Amino acid sequence: MMKLSLIAGLKKAMCKSMIYKTIVFLFTLVLSGFYSENLSAQEKLWIKLEKGSALVLNPTTSEWIPLSAKDQIPAKTVLLTKPDSKLLVFRETTVSETPANGYFFAEDLFPKTRNELVSALVRIETSQLPAGTQPGTDKPVVGLTYGKETEAEGQKPEIPFLSERLNAVSWFTKQKKYDSALLSIKRILIKYPDLYKNPDLVNGLLELYEKLELYGYLYDESSRLMTKKTAASFDQMVIKWNDLAKKKLTGRGEQ
Amino acid sequence: MKIGIFLFLFSWSTSFGQSTDPDVTFLKGKSPVRLSFTLLPSVTSFRNQSPFVWTGLFGQVSWNQFVVESQIFLNHNQSFSIKNPPLLINLPAQGTIANPSSIVNPPNSLDFQFPLSLGAKWTSGQFSLAGSMALLSKKTVIQNPQIINLEENIYSVSWKPENKSAVSGIFSFSGSWNLNLLTFTAGVNGLTVPFSSKTDTSYQMKPKLSPLFGIVFGTNGIQAEAKWMSSRLGFSIKSKESLQVFGDVRPEIKLGYETGTSRFSWKRAGFELSLPLTRIITLVTAGDWVFGNKQSLSDQNFRDFLTLQAANQKPILAASTLSIGFTFSFDASERNIPVRLMDSRFYQSSVYTAKRSFYTYNPVGTVDLYNTSEDPAEFELVIRSKNKLASYQSGKVTLAPSELKSVPVFLYLPDTSLSGIPVNDQMEVSAETENLQKRLTTFPITVYDRNSWDGDTYSLKYFLSTQDPDLLSFSKSAYLSALNDSEADSSLNPSLKILERFLSEAGEKLRYIPDPTTTFVTDRVQYPAETLRRRSGDCEDLVVFAATSLMTVGFNCAVVDIRPKLPEKIPAPTAASGSIGHVFLLVDTQIPVVQAGHTGLGEFQFVTRRNKTGEFTIWIPIETTILSEGFKKAFTEGVRQYYDEVIVNSGVEKGHVQIYDL
Numbered sequence: 001m002m003k004l005s006l007i008a009g010l011k012k013a014m015c016k017s018m019i020y021k022t023i024v025f026l027f028t029l030v031l032s033g034f035y036s037e038n039l040s041a042q043e044k045l046w047i048k049l050e051k052g053s054a055l056v057l058n059p060t061t062s063e064w065i066p067l068s069a070k071d072q073i074p075a076k077t078v079l080l081t082k083p084d085s086k087l088l089v090f091r092e093t094t095v096s097e098t099p100a101n102g103y104f105f106a107e108d109l110f111p112k113t114r115n116e117l118v119s120a121l122v123r124i125e126t127s128q129l130p131a132g133t134q135p136g137t138d139k140p141v142v143g144l145t146y147g148k149e150t151e152a153e154g155q156k157p158e159i160p161f162l163s164e165r166l167n168a169v170s171w172f173t174k175q176k177k178y179d180s181a182l183l184s185i186k187r188i189l190i191k192y193p194d195l196y197k198n199p200d201l202v203n204g205l206l207e208l209y210e211k212l213e214l215y216g217y218l219y220d221e222s223s224r225l226m227t228k229k230t231a232a233s234f235d236q237m238v239i240k241w242n243d244l245a246k247k248k249l250t251g252r253g254e255q
Numbered sequence: 256m257k258i259g260i261f262l263f264l265f266s267w268s269t270s271f272g273q274s275t276d277p278d279v280t281f282l283k284g285k286s287p288v289r290l291s292f293t294l295l296p297s298v299t300s301f302r303n304q305s306p307f308v309w310t311g312l313f314g315q316v317s318w319n320q321f322v323v324e325s326q327i328f329l330n331h332n333q334s335f336s337i338k339n340p341p342l343l344i345n346l347p348a349q350g351t352i353a354n355p356s357s358i359v360n361p362p363n364s365l366d367f368q369f370p371l372s373l374g375a376k377w378t379s380g381q382f383s384l385a386g387s388m389a390l391l392s393k394k395t396v397i398q399n400p401q402i403i404n405l406e407e408n409i410y411s412v413s414w415k416p417e418n419k420s421a422v423s424g425i426f427s428f429s430g431s432w433n434l435n436l437l438t439f440t441a442g443v444n445g446l447t448v449p450f451s452s453k454t455d456t457s458y459q460m461k462p463k464l465s466p467l468f469g470i471v472f473g474t475n476g477i478q479a480e481a482k483w484m485s486s487r488l489g490f491s492i493k494s495k496e497s498l499q500v501f502g503d504v505r506p507e508i509k510l511g512y513e514t515g516t517s518r519f520s521w522k523r524a525g526f527e528l529s530l531p532l533t534r535i536i537t538l539v540t541a542g543d544w545v546f547g548n549k550q551s552l553s554d555q556n557f558r559d560f561l562t563l564q565a566a567n568q569k570p571i572l573a574a575s576t577l578s579i580g581f582t583f584s585f586d587a588s589e590r591n592i593p594v595r596l597m598d599s600r601f602y603q604s605s606v607y608t609a610k611r612s613f614y615t616y617n618p619v620g621t622v623d624l625y626n627t628s629e630d631p632a633e634f635e636l637v638i639r640s641k642n643k644l645a646s647y648q649s650g651k652v653t654l655a656p657s658e659l660k661s662v663p664v665f666l667y668l669p670d671t672s673l674s675g676i677p678v679n680d681q682m683e684v685s686a687e688t689e690n691l692q693k694r695l696t697t698f699p700i701t702v703y704d705r706n707s708w709d710g711d712t713y714s715l716k717y718f719l720s721t722q723d724p725d726l727l728s729f730s731k732s733a734y735l736s737a738l739n740d741s742e743a744d745s746s747l748n749p750s751l752k753i754l755e756r757f758l759s760e761a762g763e764k765l766r767y768i769p770d771p772t773t774t775f776v777t778d779r780v781q782y783p784a785e786t787l788r789r790r791s792g793d794c795e796d797l798v799v800f801a802a803t804s805l806m807t808v809g810f811n812c813a814v815v816d817i818r819p820k821l822p823e824k825i826p827a828p829t830a831a832s833g834s835i836g837h838v839f840l841l842v843d844t845q846i847p848v849v850q851a852g853h854t855g856l857g858e859f860q861f862v863t864r865r866n867k868t869g870e871f872t873i874w875i876p877i878e879t880t881i882l883s884e885g886f887k888k889a890f891t892e893g894v895r896q897y898y899d900e901v902i903v904n905s906g907v908e909k910g911h912v913q914i915y916d917l
Contacts, residue, residue, distance in 0.1 A: 009509060011307065042903045048290065057858060057859075058900045059761050059857075059859040059894075059902070060859070060891060060894045060895045060898055061857075061891065062855075062857025062858070062859070062860050076902050077859075078858050102481075105419060122908055123905050123907075123908050126901075126905075126907035126908055127862070127901055127902060127907075128862040129813070129841065129862050129864060129897075129901065129907065129914045130862045130865075130914070131371070131865070131914070132866075152903065157849040157850070158849065158850055158851065158852025158853050159849060159852055159854045160851055162403060173769065190863070191848070191858075191863050192848055192849060192851070192863065192871075193848070193863065193871050194849050195850065218899055247286070251591075
């Protein structure tokens with residue numbers, strides 16, 4: 001009798017131990033899932049093409065792939081919509097309309113928190129691999145690279161899909177999707193810094209900073225632009241934004 | 256035999272101008288001119304004689320490897336009155352002497368002295384040669400009888416003194432061999448050269464030519480010497496400056512004992528005490544006693560005495576002497592550098608020959624130096640190493656009085672061909688003036704050969720050798736070929752086409768072969784010319800080769816490093832494409848970015864960067880490990896890596912993607 005109860009006790013203890021180990025294993029598995037990073041995979045988005053045609057860019061081969069009515073695309077790539085097209089992009093339960101005749105980064109479509117927006121701006125700035133590290137240090141130099149204005153010699157300046165890019169920015173702004181508009185215009189200017197000479201684009205960029213209350217960015221960009229030699233009207237516009245940024249940053253604008 | 260005035264000098268060679276800082280030494284062959292002289296009044300008393308005073312003047316000049324010494328003795332004279340035997344005169348049978356008392360002849364006299372002696376010494380490394388000459392001046396007065404026949408059978412005797420003088424030089428030569436604690440000396444003594452042509456008297460003062468031997472055993476504090484020459488055997492023991500008796504007073508003490516080893520014997524004991532009073536003045540006190548010799552000298556003993564004395568400036572007849580005087584020392588440069596090391600920090604324990612130019616402009620360490628004096632200090636910082644693998648000499652470092660300054664230390668590495676095995680070396684940092692060296696500190700380093708790489712991608716630029724003739728010729732030829740080919744095809748952007756054809760040709764038959772071993776401590780990188788010869792290499796070898804080839808013909812390049820950052824001392828090894836540790840190339844196409852529409856390049860196939868002239872141009876990624884498969888594959892793989900690591904994984908933002916412009 002005594003022997004049987006001992007075996008039963010042992011079995012019970014082993015059972016408890018196995019349950020405990022299983023719980024720990026599952027917990028560890030879940031945690032590792034949270035904290036590990038899959039370097040190669042990226043988020044996928046579903047699309048629904050209701051009207052017209054649209055293309056998605058294969059990032060590595062640069063081939064434009066026509067989208068079918070219902071398709072899945074990577075989040076970090078570019079979409080090109082044709083005029084009169086109607087394309088919806090889905091991220092989990094969120095759906096986003098897209099501009100027709102537009103060229104935009106798919107991930108930029110979705111609303112972002114302030115932190116996500118700043119993080120995206122940093123990623124855009126570093127995406128062009130600006131000058132690396134200072135000699136003797138391993139501190140990466142992150143930020144915009146500002147260089148000599150390029151004068152197109154002989155050939156007409158040719159920025160691919162410029163009108164589609166600007167259409168997208170304009171559409172996002174009209175739709176009050178300011179975060180999408182800001183990221184889109186920032187992508188254009190970072191990829192083609194010569195466009196910083198365009199007062200309308202610059203004004204649009206600074207206005208979006210203001211709308212999104214990114215006064216630090218507004219101050220930095222306007223301060224940098226003030227050092228460049230531009231037309232008087234351009235200068236006045238930039239100074240206006242710079243003054244506003246200073247007021248907001250120092251709290252004087254509230255008085 | 257009467258001993259007349261006897262002047263004696265007991266002189267030890269004093270150590271003039273000793274250093275006050277044990278870390279300070281003269282640079283080899285660079286000692287300054289130093290002058291010192293000693294004025295030493297002395298009192299000597301012989302047995303049964305009144306004491307008398309004499310003075311010695313000792314001078315010493317030293318510069319570089321030479322030392323010249325002189326001794327002048329004032330009133331230094333040994334006089335002997337030599338009693339003549341009665342005169343025997345053979346007279347005729349009836350002959351008489353008118354003045355019989357004059358038959359007792361007056362004594363002859365003999366005076367000698369060493370008024371001046373000169374010595375010189377030359378030192379080179381462990382060996383030194385010395386020579387000296389002592390001037391011996393001798394005067395004799397011989398009384399010669401003159402017999403005059405005054406009248407028949409009457410004679411008178413008179414004495415006519417005959418003066419004779421002779422001057423000769425007594426030379427000695429010796430050589431020494433210094434073996435740290437032991438110094439051996441050997442030479443000859445007693446070489447006589449007559450300087451006057453007058454005939455000498457029967458009282459000869461010519462020393463016998465004899466060998467001399469000496470041995471000195473010295474430690475940091477005590478030095479003992481044994482010496483034998485010219486029938487003299489001497490022992491002495493001398494303290495050095497490190498002997499600290501009262502506070503900061505550091506006297507020198509020397510005790511000596513000497514004995515004659517010939518028929519005419521003597522013994523001597525003496526001491527000398529030198530007490531520095533100031534940096535210039537030293538009080539010198541000496542005592543000397545000679546004893547154990549015979550009081551009265553027979554004719555034979557006297558001749559032995561003269562022979563021995565001629566070889567010895569030091570008197571060898573019994574006497575007591577006490578001397579007290581001063582030494583005055585003057586240094587052309589003060590034998591001290593008023594600098595104290597307060598702290599030192601060295602950042603590089605491993606140095607790589609390939610990064611020679613880096614260490615020339617980037618400090619390997621810092622030393623904090625303090626000027627301990629009330630005057631400005633000026634010196635140079637110098638690094639020397641035992642194996643001569645590295646060195647450094649700064650410009651003038653100036654410290655204001657009592658100033659504390661951090662001074663950077665750089666390193667010059669010669670392009671020595673090490674065998675591939677790291678070599679350890681000890682670096683000695685010192686402050687130096689024109690003549691002096693003050694050791695400050697030491698630090699160890701490990702020197703790696705010219706192919707060793709510290710794993711820092713920034714350092715890859717030190718392997719670029721765009722002036723290599725083989726590579727220049729290869730690149731120029733490939734570029735010309737690319738130019739000709741691209742002219743035929745006008746459908747593509749010309750610049751891009753040239754780049755494509757050039758890279759296709761440069762990468763032809765170029766194979767990826769990993770390093771034989773990856774030690775996780777140092778990786779090895781081939782110079783471009785080596786890769787050209789072997790047509791193979793691992794990823795950084797091929798990146799360096801492709802970058803150098805491109806830069807040789809005017810394309811700017813940058814390296815994109817997609818390795819995770821590990822702790823500083825564990826550089827991650829690089830590997831093939833697709834591995835975590837990898838580098839690939841970014842090439843400036845020189846096409847303005849506003850012309851991107853003419854290139855057909857997509858959103859992720861290029862980046863916009865500012866080149867060295869400040870223009871925004873199109874840069875494309877190239878995976879150099881697969882260049883042999885053609886430009887298109889290398890480009891596509893480069894784009895894939897850029898997209899995955901930079902766009903998808905935000906590598907720059909997260910820190911595992913680094914960009915280094917070459």
